[in-house]
Amino acid sequence: MMSSSNEIWTASVDIEVQELIEAEKYRQGSSLQLIASENFASPAVMAAAGSPFTNKYSEGYPSRRYYGGNVHVDKVEQLAIDRVKNLFGSEHANVQPHSGSSANAAVYMALLDIGDTVLGMSLDHGGHLTHGSGVNFSGKLYNFISYGLTEGDERIDYAEMQRIAREHRPKLIVAGATAYSRRIDPEPFRDICDEIGAYFMFDAAHIAGLIAGGQHPDPVPSADVVTFTTHKTLRGARGGCILSTSELAKKIDSAVFPGTQGGPLEHAIAAKAVGFHEALDPAFKTYTKRVVENANVLASELTECGFRLVSGGTDNHLLLVDLRKFDSDLTGKAAQETLDLGGVTLNRNSIPNDSRSPFITSGIRMGTASVTTQGMGPDEMVMIANFTARILRAKSDEEKIKNIRFEVEELCTSFPPYPE
Numbered sequence: 001m002m003s004s005s006n007e008i009w010t011a012s013v014d015i016e017v018q019e020l021i022e023a024e025k026y027r028q029g030s031s032l033q034l035i036a037s038e039n040f041a042s043p044a045v046m047a048a049a050g051s052p053f054t055n056k057y058s059e060g061y062p063s064r065r066y067y068g069g070n071v072h073v074d075k076v077e078q079l080a081i082d083r084v085k086n087l088f089g090s091e092h093a094n095v096q097p098h099s100g101s102s103a104n105a106a107v108y109m110a111l112l113d114i115g116d117t118v119l120g121m122s123l124d125h126g127g128h129l130t131h132g133s134g135v136n137f138s139g140k141l142y143n144f145i146s147y148g149l150t151e152g153d154e155r156i157d158y159a160e161m162q163r164i165a166r167e168h169r170p171k172l173i174v175a176g177a178t179a180y181s182r183r184i185d186p187e188p189f190r191d192i193c194d195e196i197g198a199y200f201m202f203d204a205a206h207i208a209g210l211i212a213g214g215q216h217p218d219p220v221p222s223a224d225v226v227t228f229t230t231h232k233t234l235r236g237a238r239g240g241c242i243l244s245t246s247e248l249a250k251k252i253d254s255a256v257f258p259g260t261q262g263g264p265l266e267h268a269i270a271a272k273a274v275g276f277h278e279a280l281d282p283a284f285k286t287y288t289k290r291v292v293e294n295a296n297v298l299a300s301e302l303t304e305c306g307f308r309l310v311s312g313g314t315d316n317h318l319l320l321v322d323l324r325k326f327d328s329d330l331t332g333k334a335a336q337e338t339l340d341l342g343g344v345t346l347n348r349n350s351i352p353n354d355s356r357s358p359f360i361t362s363g364i365r366m367g368t369a370s371v372t373t374q375g376m377g378p379d380e381m382v383m384i385a386n387f388t389a390r391i392l393r394a395k396s397d398e399e400k401i402k403n404i405r406f407e408v409e410e411l412c413t414s415f416p417p418y419p420e
């Protein structure tokens with residue numbers, strides 16, 4: 001006799017993991033999520049990410065697959081492609097990269113030979129690991145050189161970037177950052193790339209949502225390639241995406257598959273399609289506007305509380321806080337750990353020309369994408385800045401921190417990200 005489906009799956013009820021999922025859900029809803037690269041994806045996005053598309057192998061691209069049974073997978077991937085092209089007005093899109101790092105790896109593979117020179121933003125001025133870190137494949141396989149911030153106002157030094165490009169003639173110039181709170185102007189990059197005959201890649205991992213919402217200059221018309229993550233300000237499923245000119249389409253697609261990846265994660269692609277649909281809704285524009293407004297309020301209130309902000313403030317969703325003015329003995333690592341106890345979750349971050357190591361640091365990074373999704377506004381940003389200062393002033397006074405933690409939890413539970 002055939003067994004019923006119930007009998008097949010009874011053994012799969014995993015109490016241990018279920019409990020951890022519930023605990024994580026509680027943590028996310030009862031403390032402040034200020035990690036600048038995080039957000040709350042919608043229930044619709046999460047449902048698609050947990051869908052039966054996870055069962056399917058679909059190496060290749062829509063209508064050019066190496067496996068059978070891809071009739072629905074083809075449609076869902078094409079939907080994701082059409083929607084993201086519509087969202088950003090790009091000529092070509094590849095929605096298969098598993099992450100932002102995978103997207104960057106594929107672009108380098110498509111446009112460069114091993115050992116080629118690439119100009120990217122210096123890591124200790126805000127660039128990403130995949131922009132040439134020595135411990136990352138990018139720094140091991142390619143000859144990365146870097147530009148950084150001006151000393152005075154801590155903005156990207158475009159003139160210096162162009163001077164270095166003229167001197168070293170890189171084959172590719174990478175714009176984009178992981179800890180830079182100001183607008184990134186695509187034009188100076190385009191100009192110098194035209195002058196020296198380099199490719200121009202814009203890594204919009206953090207700010208893709210702000211670009212889609214019209215809150216940041218759009219790099220798509222001027223860059224040859226734009227990479228981004230779908231889970232940061234874009235508020236979709238965890239993953240990566242590449243936009244390019246039609247001229248580079250074939251190179252990019254071959255570099256993703258079979259160049260650097262095997263079977264695509266079609267459940268993640270289905271979830272990306274849902275996220276792109278949500279980002280096309282006019283409400284998303286309003287959301288991104290609030291994200292930036294909230295970041296500005298948080299920036300001014302933190303300044304009031306005695307913190308110094310790198311670059312003097314923010315134009316986007318994130319802030320980089322230099323802790324030295326607030327407390328010269330306080331490291332980023334200690335601040336992150338103390339704040340976590342108080343229910344304020346964020347990450348430590350190097351500040352430009354940091355005298356402490358990347359593991360210790362003298363800064364913290366904060367972002368407003370998640371708290372804005374929860375519905376928090378300017379009043380709550382003022383509260384968050386004050387919680388931050390109070391927890392850090394309390395230092396090792398556990399009783400004080402515990403009391404602030406109750407206040408933090410009270411605030412968070414009035415803004416549940418997933419109301420039942």
Ligand SMILES: *Cc1c(COP(=O)(O)O)cnc(C)c1O
Pocket residue numbers: 037098099100101102104127128130176177178203204205206229239240
């Ligand atoms: C987050 C980020 C990435 C990498 O994304 P992952 O999905 O974590 O691999 C790449 N570039 C920049 C600028 C980023 O901020």
